[in-house]
Amino acid sequence: xxxxxxxxxxxxxxxxxxxxxxxxxxxxxxxxxxxxxxxxxxxxxxxxxxxxxxxxxxxxxxxxxxxxxxxxxxxxxxxxxxxxxxxxxxxxxxxxxxxxxxxxxxxxxxxxxxxxxxxxxxxxxxxxxxxxxxxxxxxxxxxxxxxxxxxxxxxxxxxxxxxxxxxxxxxxxxxxxxxxxxxxxxxxxxxxxxxxxxxxxxxxxxxxxxxxxxxxxxxxxxxxxxxxxxxxxxxxxxxxxxxxxxxxxxxxxxxxxxxxxxxxxxxxxxxxxxxxxxxxxxxxxxxxxxxxxxxxxxxxxxxxxxxxxxxxxxxxxxxxxxxxxxx
Amino acid sequence: xxxxxxxxxxxxxxxxxxxxxxxxxxxxxxxxxxxxxxxxxxxxxxxxxxxxxxxxxxxxxxxxxxxxxxxxxxxxxxxxxxxxxxxxxxxxxxxxxxxxxxxxxxxxxxxxxxxxxxxxxxxxxxxxxxxxxxxxxxxxxxxxxxxxxxxxxxxxxxxxxxxxxxxxxxxxxxxxxxxxxxxxxxxxxxxxxxxxxxxxxxxxxxxxxxxxxxxxxxxxxxxxxxxxxxxxxxxxxxxxxxxxxxxxxxxxxxxxxxxxxxxxxxxxxxxxxxxxxxxxxxxxxxxxxxxxxxxxxxxxxxxxxxxxxxxxxxxxxxxxxxxxxxxxxxxxxxxxxxxxxxxxxxxxxxxxxxxxxxxxxxxxxxxxxxxxxxxxxxxxxxxxxxxxxxxxxxxxxxxxxxxxxxxxxxxxxxxxxxxxxxxxxxx
Amino acid sequence: xxxxxxxxxxxxxxxxxxxxxxxxxxxxxxxxxxxxxxxxxxxxxxxxxxxxxxxxxxxxxxxxxxxxxxxxxxxxxxxxxxxxxxxxxxxxxxxxxxxxxxxxxxxxxxxxxxxxxxxxxxxxxxxxxxxxxxxxxxxxxxxxxxxxxxxxxxxxxxxxxxxxxxxxxxxxxxxxxxxxxxxxxxxxx
Ligand code: NA
Ligand code: NA
Numbered sequence: 001x002x003x004x005x006x007x008x009x010x011x012x013x014x015x016x017x018x019x020x021x022x023x024x025x026x027x028x029x030x031x032x033x034x035x036x037x038x039x040x041x042x043x044x045x046x047x048x049x050x051x052x053x054x055x056x057x058x059x060x061x062x063x064x065x066x067x068x069x070x071x072x073x074x075x076x077x078x079x080x081x082x083x084x085x086x087x088x089x090x091x092x093x094x095x096x097x098x099x100x101x102x103x104x105x106x107x108x109x110x111x112x113x114x115x116x117x118x119x120x121x122x123x124x125x126x127x128x129x130x131x132x133x134x135x136x137x138x139x140x141x142x143x144x145x146x147x148x149x150x151x152x153x154x155x156x157x158x159x160x161x162x163x164x165x166x167x168x169x170x171x172x173x174x175x176x177x178x179x180x181x182x183x184x185x186x187x188x189x190x191x192x193x194x195x196x197x198x199x200x201x202x203x204x205x206x207x208x209x210x211x212x213x214x215x216x217x218x219x220x221x222x223x224x225x226x227x228x229x230x231x232x233x234x235x236x237x238x239x240x241x242x243x244x245x246x247x248x249x250x251x252x253x254x255x256x257x258x259x260x261x262x263x264x265x266x267x268x269x270x271x272x273x274x275x276x277x278x279x280x281x282x283x284x285x286x287x288x289x290x291x292x293x294x295x296x297x298x299x300x301x302x303x304x305x306x307x308x309x310x311x312x313x314x315x316x317x318x319x320x321x322x323x324x325x326x327x
Numbered sequence: 328x329x330x331x332x333x334x335x336x337x338x339x340x341x342x343x344x345x346x347x348x349x350x351x352x353x354x355x356x357x358x359x360x361x362x363x364x365x366x367x368x369x370x371x372x373x374x375x376x377x378x379x380x381x382x383x384x385x386x387x388x389x390x391x392x393x394x395x396x397x398x399x400x401x402x403x404x405x406x407x408x409x410x411x412x413x414x415x416x417x418x419x420x421x422x423x424x425x426x427x428x429x430x431x432x433x434x435x436x437x438x439x440x441x442x443x444x445x446x447x448x449x450x451x452x453x454x455x456x457x458x459x460x461x462x463x464x465x466x467x468x469x470x471x472x473x474x475x476x477x478x479x480x481x482x483x484x485x486x487x488x489x490x491x492x493x494x495x496x497x498x499x500x501x502x503x504x505x506x507x508x509x510x511x512x513x514x515x516x517x518x519x520x521x522x523x524x525x526x527x528x529x530x531x532x533x534x535x536x537x538x539x540x541x542x543x544x545x546x547x548x549x550x551x552x553x554x555x556x557x558x559x560x561x562x563x564x565x566x567x568x569x570x571x572x573x574x575x576x577x578x579x580x581x582x583x584x585x586x587x588x589x590x591x592x593x594x595x596x597x598x599x600x601x602x603x604x605x606x607x608x609x610x611x612x613x614x615x616x617x618x619x620x621x622x623x624x625x626x627x628x629x630x631x632x633x634x635x636x637x638x639x640x641x642x643x644x645x646x647x648x649x650x651x652x653x654x655x656x657x658x659x660x661x662x663x664x665x666x667x668x669x670x671x672x673x674x675x676x677x678x679x680x681x682x683x684x685x686x687x688x689x690x691x692x693x694x695x696x697x698x699x700x701x702x703x704x705x706x707x708x709x710x711x712x713x714x715x716x717x718x719x720x721x722x723x724x725x726x727x728x729x730x731x732x733x734x735x736x737x738x739x740x741x742x743x744x745x746x747x748x749x750x751x752x753x754x
Numbered sequence: 755x756x757x758x759x760x761x762x763x764x765x766x767x768x769x770x771x772x773x774x775x776x777x778x779x780x781x782x783x784x785x786x787x788x789x790x791x792x793x794x795x796x797x798x799x800x801x802x803x804x805x806x807x808x809x810x811x812x813x814x815x816x817x818x819x820x821x822x823x824x825x826x827x828x829x830x831x832x833x834x835x836x837x838x839x840x841x842x843x844x845x846x847x848x849x850x851x852x853x854x855x856x857x858x859x860x861x862x863x864x865x866x867x868x869x870x871x872x873x874x875x876x877x878x879x880x881x882x883x884x885x886x887x888x889x890x891x892x893x894x895x896x897x898x899x900x901x902x903x904x905x906x907x908x909x910x911x912x913x914x915x916x917x918x919x920x921x922x923x924x925x926x927x928x929x930x931x932x933x934x935x936x937x938x939x940x941x942x943x
Contacts, residue, residue, distance in 0.1 A: 030623065069622045071374055071619065078370045078873070079370060082366045082367070084364050084367040084370070097878055097886070098877055167790060172881050188790055191565070193490070193491055194380065194492070197493040197559075197753075201493075201561065340832075342855070343834050344832060345852075345856060347821075352859045366866060366870060369873075369893055370870075373870075376817060377811075377814065379806050379809070381813070382779070385779070385813065392932075435926075437929070438929070441930035564791060571783040571784050571787065574780050595932075597773035597776050601772045601773060606824050606926075609817065660831050702838075705926050708927045713931070
């Protein structure tokens with residue numbers, strides 16, 4: 001619905017580049033992410049590519065590479081820092097190797113809902129975290145929706161008591177491991193590609209993920225329950241290589257930022273829709289959706305806060321800021 | 328850019344620069360041309376090696392070496408001999424059957440060839456088999472080492488194409504059985520026509536007694552695949568963990584039960600396994616940067632498109648794949664071929680509606696034939712060294728075996744249910 | 755020659771270190787199985803998240819050190835079809851060129867490896883929390899040893915007047931035959 005205004009902008013840019021100002025060099029950016037082409041990551045990324053082409057008057061070309069084609073998130077982050085990867089969408093967790101402050105988001109039950117988490121990240125707290133990136137060779141353009149991670153399994157998890165002795169595959173970040181340990185579960189390291197068979201065969205009792213990936217990666221076929229445990233809200237963000245960013249003209253930077261902002265809003269809506277649709281699809285596929293008693297879970301995981309915050313630089317202060325921003 | 332990449336790779340291959348070096352160096356040339364910082368190479372290399380699933384490779388290699396030293400192979404030969412040694416062409420059948428047993432313990436084909444060849448080539452010669460025929464039997468049945476699980480080729484394919492290694496393992500069973508039975512059939516027909524290895528006397532009561540003794544003697548060796556593979560499918564552990572269990576079990580049997588591994592044997596076994604692992608893994612490592620450049624240049628996409636323009640029939644696609652893998656297998660080592668080709672072809676295969684597990688089996692079986700085709704074929708080298716003959720002396724009997732193996736490749740390629748049925752039972 | 759003797763002793767030490775690392779890898783991953791499979795069964799819940807990480811990093815070191823040791827005897831897999839098919843002189847010449855090309859490659863990897871090790875200072879291991887330079891420096895160390903070993907390999911060929919085409923050892927064939935050679939079984943003419 002904003003076609004009109006964009007046309008004027010286009011012609012304005014065209015005038016600029018044709019006039020006395022030096023013509024901006026065309027910049028090609030590879031944008032990598034790890035999810036499937038029907039994911040909200042990809043929807044957001046293709047939208048961004050389309051928008052930035054318009055807004056930059058064709059001087060920024062973004063090519064999207066889904067499904068880890070440019071490597072996993074750790075490698076893409078390294079690539080952005082050294083200038084080999086232009087842009088990426090990454091979850092927060094892989095950034096903690098480089099920016100330890102980001103470990104804050106590994107805390108269990110840091111947020112109460114997707115909306116609340118998104119609001120906090122779109123405010124000053126989120127900006128503060130984005131501002132930590134340039135000194136590590138990256139520029140953060142904004143936050144995509146957080147992903148609510150719950151446990152899918154072959155045993156129902158009605159309350160924290162059901163987690164006792166539960167073999168669960170989770171990311172090997174201390175925040176995840178400690179949280180599940182506190183619940184009495186046994187977090188197990190395992191390659192993601194082996195989770196399907198392992199769950200089917202009972203090597204593990206369950207694993208944690210967001211509903212959309214639960215459906216997309218076909219875990220519905222091997223799970224009886226999707227337990228709404230919502231232990232973690234995993235933030236995701238759009239990062240551009242600082243080297244590439246610095247090579248852009250201010251106009252290009254502005255175009256990329258605007259395109260990203262618009263695409264992020266679109267991506268957030270997309271995630272919400274696919275979140276609800278995925279839960280419906282899982283139910284259709286015969287998976288029982290369990291509303292876990294969150295109070296018992298929160299209570300059981302509370303004791304790990306102190307230990308985890310000690311490990312994070314500025315941990316307590318950052319935590320307090322998040323709490324204040326939650327209102 | 329892409330032509331520079333492939334031409335430099337080909338030139339380096341041809342002038343006998345190591346495969347790992349060729350992959351790395353041609354990638355460095357391509358990166359420089361594109362103005363991409365060379366540190367990308369390090370990022371790719373470390374990402375590819377920093378994988379828990381990959382650890383199954385060193386562990387299955389080590390387990391195979393422990394088993395070879397630990398006296399398990401001769402017990403398996405003994406069992407196979409009692410089982411089928413009395414039929415016409417029986418000793419050849421023993422070689423195949425032992426390969427099948429041994430394949431359930433070992434992830435590698437050359438180890439399988441050596442384990443059976445060193446005992447059975449001389450034994451076959453005594454029973455009237457021409458020596459080159461005996462060597463051809465061992466070389467060709469050795470390829471079962473990577474087709475019957477566990478399999479290092481399958482682990483690497485699973486990692487490169489992002490397919491469950493557990494599913495690939497179980498999918499390999501029936502194709503392995505098919506190849507084993509077809510080889511036994513061929514051997515007994517040839518033995519009948521040429522009149523060697525005639526039937527020995529057969530008494531049922533005597534036979535049962537011998538069978539029981541041989542079974543008891545090899546019981547712990549037979550238990551191993553049940554623990555390893557059973558353990559994966561019963562949900563005790565993942566394929567990677569199974570590989571470490573195989574190491575511990577093989578060590579235990581070799582040192583405590585059969586007592587054929589002494590402490591002074593241990594370090595040499597470890598070092599041999601380490602070197603074998605490293606040599607393979609360096610290829611995995613440097614192939615990753617090569618594959619990364621291919622992806623950035625969207626080569627799999629273009630290959631898929633041009634194949635689709637050529638024909639939209641999966642059968643035509645598979646025929647092209649079969650042909651290409653056969654030719655590649657003649658010159659290249661199996662794992663290197665998988666690492667280079669799988670990232671290009673696996674996505675295309677999915678577009679053609681081919682099950683990724685089935686496609687993995689096609690690649691593994693097809694390239695395994697390469698271990699038996701001259702000029703470069705590791706099973707041939709091993710068998711020839713044991714038999715003390717030259718490769719060209721092996722050529723005539725080999726043609727028959729290759730004919731059968733190629734037929735098997737076609738059956739496995741065009742009858743997907745052979746590969747997909749067992750994995751589907753798990754659902 | 756003294757230099758070659760020294761290099762061989764050095765490689766021997768590396769071999770033993772790599773062998774020990776493989777033992778540790780085995781024990782650590784086996785511990786993980788025991789903990790999840792065994793101890794859970796008896797109701798003892800424990801988690802050992804460091805096992806996986808430690809094993810992975812050890813494997814990386816083992817691969818780079820093992821790969822470097824392999825270059826001492828020219829054991830890296832290569833396609834030898836042309837070199838074998840050609841007459842002696844061009845065959846030898848091409849084989850020599852291929853070793854020089856490898857040396858150039860190792861030198862480039864050495865410089866990339868240095869930069870990479872430096873990059874490792876700015877990352878920490880997710881579970882064990884040490885700087886990744888301890889892992890990333892495997893590349894530069896390996897490249898250094900490869901240079902040393904390839905030079906020794908060429909020197910040895912030159913001094914002992916070995917046919918360069920036959921100097922390389924095919925590790926997979928050697929490995930498969932190791933047991934059979936040990937026992938001296940098999941066929942004699
Ligand atoms: Na096998
Ligand atoms: Na071959």
